[in-house]
Amino acid sequence: MGCGVSKSNQFHKNSGKAIKSAVLIQRWYRQFVARKEMRRRYTWHIFQSIEYSGEQAQIKLYNFLGYLMDNFTPASNERNLISHIFRENEVCRDAEWERYFCYKNIEVPDLYSGPHLTFPLTVEQAVGLVEAFRNKKQLHSRYVLQLLLETWKQLRLLPNINRISTCHSKEITICGDLHGQLEDLLLIFYKNDMPSLEKPYLFNGDFVDRGKDSIEILIILFSFLLVYPSEVYLNRGNHEDHIVNLRYGFTKEVLSKYRMHGKRILKLLQKIFSWLPLATVIDQKVLVIHGGISNTTDLNVLARVDRHNYNSALRPPKKRHPSVAGVPINSDMDEEAGSTNKVFQRRPSLKFPRTLTKDGFQNRSLQDFSELLRVNTVEDVEIHKRLPGPLGPENDTSQSCESQSCESISSEDEWKQILDLLWSDPMAQDGCVPNEVRGGGCYWGPDVTEDFLNRHNLQLIIRSHECKQEGYEFCHNRKVLTLFSASNYYDVGSNRGAYVKLGPDLVPYLVQYQASSMIRELSVRQSAGRSERSANKVLREQLFAHKSDLICAFKKLDSENIGRVSLADWASAVESVMRLGLPWRIMRSQLVTGRSADSSIDYYEWFNELAIKGANADHIDQSLLETLYRHRSTLETIFRIVDTDNSGFITMEDFRQTWKLLSVYLKMEITEEAISDLAVTIDSNQDGSIDIEEFMEAFRLTDKKSRLERGRSMFMGTATDLTKLEGDPNI
Amino acid sequence: MAPKKKEEPKPAAAPAAPKPPEPERPKTPVFDPATVTLEFTPEQIEDFKYSFQLFDTTATNEMKITYAQCGDLIRALGQNPTNTEIMNVLGKPKVEDMHTKMLDFDQFLPMHQHICKAKDCGTYEDFVEGLRVFDKEGNGTVMGAELRHVLATLGEKMREDEVDQLMQNQEDANGCINYEAFVKYIMAS
Numbered sequence: 043m044g045c046g047v048s049k050s051n052q053f054h055k056n057s058g059k060a061i062k063s064a065v066l067i068q069r070w071y072r073q074f075v076a077r078k079e080m081r082r083r084y085t086w087h088i089f090q091s092i093e094y095s096g097e098q099a100q101i102k103l104y105n106f107l108g109y110l111m112d113n114f115t116p117a118s119n120e121r122n123l124i125s126h127i128f129r130e131n132e133v134c135r136d137a138e139w140e141r142y143f144c145y146k147n148i149e150v151p152d153l154y155s156g157p158h159l160t161f162p163l164t165v166e167q168a169v170g171l172v173e174a175f176r177n178k179k180q181l182h183s184r185y186v187l188q189l190l191l192e193t194w195k196q197l198r199l200l201p202n203i204n205r206i207s208t209c210h211s212k213e214i215t216i217c218g219d220l221h222g223q224l225e226d227l228l229l230i231f232y233k234n235d236m237p238s239l240e241k242p243y244l245f246n247g248d249f250v251d252r253g254k255d256s257i258e259i260l261i262i263l264f265s266f267l268l269v270y271p272s273e274v275y276l277n278r279g280n281h282e283d284h285i286v287n288l289r290y291g292f293t294k295e296v297l298s299k300y301r302m303h304g305k306r307i308l309k310l311l312q313k314i315f316s317w318l319p320l321a322t323v324i325d326q327k328v329l330v331i332h333g334g335i336s337n338t339t340d341l342n343v344l345a346r347v348d349r350h351n352y353n354s355a356l357r358p359p360k361k362r363h364p365s366v367a368g369v370p371i372n373s374d375m376d377e378e379a380g381s382t383n384k385v386f387q388r389r390p391s392l393k394f395p396r397t398l399t400k401d402g403f404q405n406r407s408l409q410d411f412s413e414l415l416r417v418n419t420v421e422d423v424e425i426h427k428r429l430p431g432p433l434g435p436e437n438d439t440s441q442s443c444e445s446q447s448c449e450s451i452s453s454e455d456e457w458k459q460i461l462d463l464l465w466s467d468p469m470a471q472d473g474c475v476p477n478e479v480r481g482g483g484c485y486w487g488p489d490v491t492e493d494f495l496n497r498h499n500l501q502l503i504i505r506s507h508e509c510k511q512e513g514y515e516f517c518h519n520r521k522v523l524t525l526f527s528a529s530n531y532y533d534v535g536s537n538r539g540a541y542v543k544l545g546p547d548l549v550p551y552l553v554q555y556q557a558s559s560m561i562r563e564l565s566v567r568q569s570a571g572r573s574e575r576s577a578n579k580v581l582r583e584q585l586f587a588h589k590s591d592l593i594c595a596f597k598k599l600d601s602e603n604i605g606r607v608s609l610a611d612w613a614s615a616v617e618s619v620m621r622l623g624l625p626w627r628i629m630r631s632q633l634v635t636g637r638s639a640d641s642s643i644d645y646y647e648w649f650n651e652l653a654i655k656g657a658n659a660d661h662i663d664q665s666l667l668e669t670l671y672r673h674r675s676t677l678e679t680i681f682r683i684v685d686t687d688n689s690g691f692i693t694m695e696d697f698r699q700t701w702k703l704l705s706v707y708l709k710m711e712i713t714e715e716a717i718s719d720l721a722v723t724i725d726s727n728q729d730g731s732i733d734i735e736e737f738m739e740a741f742r743l744t745d746k747k748s749r750l751e752r753g754r755s756m757f758m759g760t761a762t763d764l765t766k767l768e769g770d771p772n773i
Numbered sequence: 774m775a776p777k778k779k780e781e782p783k784p785a786a787a788p789a790a791p792k793p794p795e796p797e798r799p800k801t802p803v804f805d806p807a808t809v810t811l812e813f814t815p816e817q818i819e820d821f822k823y824s825f826q827l828f829d830t831t832a833t834n835e836m837k838i839t840y841a842q843c844g845d846l847i848r849a850l851g852q853n854p855t856n857t858e859i860m861n862v863l864g865k866p867k868v869e870d871m872h873t874k875m876l877d878f879d880q881f882l883p884m885h886q887h888i889c890k891a892k893d894c895g896t897y898e899d900f901v902e903g904l905r906v907f908d909k910e911g912n913g914t915v916m917g918a919e920l921r922h923v924l925a926t927l928g929e930k931m932r933e934d935e936v937d938q939l940m941q942n943q944e945d946a947n948g949c950i951n952y953e954a955f956v957k958y959i960m961a962s
Contacts, residue, residue: 063903064928069853070900070959071924071931071939076848083827470834610816625823627816 081574084625086511088577089532091622092584094479096675100289101481103676104356106707107683143310145187148303159185161192168265169236175258176228183303186261190310193264196271197317202349203341204275204322206242213545214242216330218506218514218525219279222253222292225557226529226539227262233555234541237266237274244322246506246525247279247332247464251290253528257299260311278318279332280464280482280507284308285354289679297690316350320463323500327548330504334466334522335494336484337474339459347456355457355464356482467508468517468524488518495521504542504550513540513554529556533576578632583743584620585633586654587671590664591619596645606642654743666716669708670741677704681734691731697721804862806883813886821885824850825878837875840866846881847888854888856929862887897956904952915952917944 150158156179157170171181181189208214215234220227237243245263250256267274280286287293287308296311297304321344322330329341465483469475472487495501503522509531515524529539535556543551585592595615599607607615612634613626626633634643635651656667670677680700685692692700698717705712721732813821828838828846838846844859860866862884866874876884907915907923917940924931924939931939943950943958 059903059906060923061928063900063906064923065855066900066903067924067959068929068931069855071935072844072856073848073851073853074959075935075938076845077851079845080824080827080849087827613816625820628820628823 084629085574085577086532086536088581088622088624089536090509091624092580093532095622096289098479098481099673099676100286100679101356103679103707104285104354105481143187143191143306145184145191148182148184148187150182150184154182155179156181157185158182159189161188163189163192163265163268165238165269168262168269171265172228172231172236172262175224175255175262180299181258181261183300183307186257186300186307187303187310189261189264189268190307190314192268194310194314194317196268197314197319198350200317200319201345202320202347203345204244204277204319205326206244206275206322207325208544208546208548212240212242213543213551214244214324216244216246216504216525216542216544218246218527218540219248219509220245220253220259221248221281221528221531222250222256222259222295223528223531223557224253224255224258226527226555227259229529229539229555229557230527230541233553234543237270239270239273242270242273242275244275244324244330245277246330246504247277247318248281248506249276249279250292251281251287252531254291254295256292256295257307275322276318277322277330277332278315278320278464280355282315282318283354283356284312284315285356288682289675293682312353313350316353318349320344320349320460324544325546325548327500328502328504328544329498329500331463332505333462333464333483333507334468334486334505335490335503336458336462336466336486337490337493338455339462339494341498343456344459344463347460349460352457352460355461465507468505468522470517488521491518491521502548502550509537510540511537513538514542514552523550530558533573534558536573574632581624581629581633582652582654583671584622585616586649586652586656586743587668588619589649590668592616593645593649595619600645605646606644608642612643612645656743663716663719665710666712666720667741669704669710671743673704673708674738674741676707678734678738680704681737685734690734692734694721694730694732697732804864804884804887806880809883809886811882811886813882818882821850821882822878825881831875835877837877838881839872840874840876841871843876843881843884847885850885852885852888854891858888858891897960900956900960901953904956908952913951913953914949917948917950920950 157167157174159167159171159181174181206214215230217227217230235241243266249259249263253259263274263276267276281290281292284293293308296308300307320331321341323341324330462483465477465480467477467480467483467485468491469485469487472489474484474486474490477483477485491503495503501521504525505522506525506527508524508526509528510524510526513526513529516522517524523542525540525542526537527539527541529537531537538554538556540552540554543553545551592615595618596607596612597603599611599615609627609630613630616626617624633652634648656671677700680703681692684696684700698714698721701712701717701720824846825836825838826834828842828849829836831837840863843863844854844856847854847859904915904920907919909916921936921940924936925933939959940950943955945951
């Protein structure tokens, strides 16, 4: 290129200018990088706030339903709608279970091109399954059921706490959350080989929900478990829970992939989840659990519980004998939540201290509910008191508390042990406080870690449960390692995944990766931009869904009613309504495009700028619509609960009842006419039943700025449409 | 081998071109935070605090950042100083101290204020003028390779991976960069 000669000429001629220009470019570049890094960090914060709020909402909903169960009469409509999710499995003996899930009469048609399984399973078949799923095949329901049955039989033999050793110089590979992201599992197997006698693996929970291939991941993990029972270990995560699955997409995935037998598959999975071991200890020195610990965690207690009684970690088991009605599960949570506003700090992955008070995202204490319910159901209670039967007078909560106080203490304890294990998060400060952000488990500090490790003679805790940008993160003086194996979790390019290899020296060796060929094509700038646009869209949807409350808040600050507020007022009003703890002023440039000389904001105009389109529903009351947008996934969850035969349809009557339930939950008035208006919009064929999918689609918020209007935002609570990421042909 | 001629003593310090002056050499003496009056509004300070926390990677949320992060933070907040200016407000620390010495938020504020006051960003025109220097053919483009060389060897040198990141997707099929577009790209963060 002949650069050398000409360059030196250039320098001699214009060296001063050249250097000046170089420095200018360099300065700007450095600023560009710094700003990008900061935006990445608060984009992360946005996703995380919304994710955790969703979990909190889910738990609140479940608490509410549980409370209803305990306080409504057996005959009431509301209770009947939802009682089945709390019902003990009627079929309790093993032989009956096997009969119930008999796969033998399910025929596999000749046209079926997926894998055929024969039992006992062989290595070739397990490997064959991985291949088949890589090639987008689906396993036939007959084989799924058969596989699940065998898995269940195997899991029942396992203790609550797996104890393994890295003898014979074997390294064990430990993986964190996978959340239905098959590409990541395939990538791990590619980099690290599949499980085998020389290659033991431990999977630390949250195999399902959010990603689109949860069932395939389960099938693969269970197959290897069957083939290598001494080399493959599974821990239960908080998402191995049918209640959580209702909201976060796994239930929907199974029902849509297995239309005929999905319900049975789900039922069997409920059982299987409850039989998953709770923890694993390696070489008596390293504890591996999904969530974390609390100051009361005791491995000896955990080793003795009947873990299969806990179908869902969110509710303590009901005792079988009829005189006991079950204690409201929120009783001890409520105690802590009911104390005066606790202001405490947690340690989110951004190390961003947030002030959390009892008035969280949805401030509805159950004290409020009980007032409301007592007023509405006085009559019911009167009638009910006269009825004999299993849920007779003992159903009065205070009485039942006392009568079973002795028995229930240990079962409450046990339940808390499991809840803490599956839901807790570490924090930077000493101590142990309830995890109000997620709604379950607690936050535990370095002192609790120290004490726990000493008491149990351990040296390291490996856990998952939280997404980390690098796929892993140490804390508590490197005594706690968080491991997360679902890369691109929030969006393409958001984070790496990681797995850990542990040899006899018990020194963790970490391997990182990031799935998807799409990543390589996007330039760094583009992939960062994507995450930001995604987070931005989610935020705009949330803001739009709170329009009425926001306008109300703005008006209060706009005393002269000119339709404008200052930037500072805008930020404080938005935070007071949204309660996400986000830096609204800093994000202003991305959320408010209109500029004015004095940097005040025209708030009516701002809502137009948000460019979010609502449903075509002028005849429906605005605030009802907003309720719909805001509580979309709660509503959908309730629909799915109500839809007992998983048909995807509910009757008009159930539809009305659902809305009544929701109106009590949200403490808002919804009139009969309003509900009818909603139904009419959807029930176009007037046959008296509502198609759940259609309904949810009709009342979805769409982003006018985005060309991709299909596929729902992950953070409105349902599984993301990851078909944009095609299977990586390069794996 | 011919014997070396006895060389005449070369004239001291007289290269063919005058030594290029370092641009923006700070004329200020050692930076004294006590002399800086803070003019930020309370809201601004709140925003800075949030950003400060984003950069705080201490295990216990002590609200401290390393010296090395100070520059990043100031830039993230919208300023555009040179590395020299940053080292100046940090009190010209040793290189080995950059990742070990910490500062807290109160120490950070006067540094940031000082940088905010000394505005000398360089305009779009300055930028384009600077790049025109390398436009040999006067056609609005510079050779990507040449620009890379410049950024890595002159001024406040960039590392190779930084140059790669900056130039990613900027060069056309002939390895040329339209510099007006390039400048717009850089300034539009």
